[in-house]
Each structure stands twice: as structure tokens, then as C-alpha cells.
Amino acid sequence: MKEEKFKISKRLKSFTYAFNGLKILIKEEHNARIHVLATVCVVILGILLKITILEWIAVIFAIGLVISSEIFNSAIENIADYLTKEKREEIKRIKDLAAAGVLICAIAALIIGLLIFIPKIIEICNSN
Numbered sequence: 653m654k655e656e657k658f659k660i661s662k663r664l665k666s667f668t669y670a671f672n673g674l675k676i677l678i679k680e681e682h683n684a685r686i687h688v689l690a691t692v693c694v695v696i697l698g699i700l701l702k703i704t705i706l707e708w709i710a711v712i713f714a715i716g717l718v719i720s721s722e723i724f725n726s727a728i729e730n731i732a733d734y735l736t737k738e739k740r741e742e743i744k745r746i747k748d749l750a751a752a753g754v755l756i757c758a759i760a761a762l763i764i765g766l767l768i769f770i771p772k773i774i775e776i777c778n779s780n
């Protein structure tokens with residue numbers, strides 16, 4: 653493979669490609685909009701319930717995990733649709749596996765959220 657020279661301008665351009673990917677995600681992927689909405693709700697809840705730094709780390713990690721898994725899932729779906737629009741058992745397997753990846757991340761994020769927020773909500777209910 654040909655060695656390329658390191659160029660700051662080229663590295664910065666990579667960021668613009670990545671931001672373009674985010675634009676595509678928000679514009680075209682409806683599940684991603686749900687994740688963004690869930691993220692906003694979780695961040696507001698975190699601020700209101702004054703979660704600790706360690707809890708913020710877990711929450712931010714969970715948010716990043718779910719959104720990035722959704723992005724990889726969308727990329728895989730796009731490749732699959734580019735390969736063929738026909739109904740194929742192989743495409744079904746590929747898309748179902750990618751969707752399973754998102755599901756696992758979403759379940760892990762949900763458990764993290766419940767572990768952090770439920771005790772705080774119970775505490776508030778008991779103190780009233």
C-alpha cells in the first residue's frame with residue numbers, strides 16, 4: 653500500500669465527511685431521531701436529578717454506544733441495499749444481525765439508565 657503524507661488539511665476534511673454522515677443519519681434514519689430524542693431526555697433527567705460524575709460517564713458511554721451502533725447499522729443497511737434491492741435470505745441475515753447489534757446496545761443502555769435513575773426517583777418519591 654502506498655504511504656500517504658500526513659496533511660492537517662486532509663485530516664480536517666475527514667471531519668467534514670464524518671459530519672456529513674451525521675447529517676445523513678438525522679435526515680434519513682428515523683430510528684436515529686428517536687435515539688437523539690431519548691438522549692435529550694436522559695441529559696435533562698441527569699441534570700435535574702444531579703447525577704454524579706461517574707454516573708455521567710456511564711450515561712455518556714451508553715449514549716455513545718447506542719448512537720454509534722445505530723450509525724454502523726445504517727451503514728450496513730446501506731451497503732446491503734446497494735448490493736441488491738431484491739428479497740434475499742443473505743441480505744435478511746446481514747440486516748437482522750446488524751439490527752441485533754443495536755438491540756444489545758440499547759438493552760445495555762436501558763439497564764444502565766434504570767440502575768442510575770430508578771433509585772434517585774424512588775428517593776425523591778419517598779422524601780415527598
Ligand SMILES: Nc1ncnc2c1ncn2[C@@H]1O[C@H](COP(=O)(O)OP(=O)(O)OP(=O)(O)O)[C@@H](O)[C@H]1O
Nearest residue numbers: 681682683729737738739740741743744747748751
Ligand atoms: N433485501 C432484503 N431481503 C430480505 N430481507 C430484507 C431485505 N431488506 C430488508 N429485509 C428485512 O427487513 C428488515 C428491515 O429492513 P430495513 O432495511 O427496512 O431496516 P429497518 O430496521 O426498518 O431500518 P430503517 O427503519 O432505518 O429503514 C431486515 O432486518 C430484514 O429482516
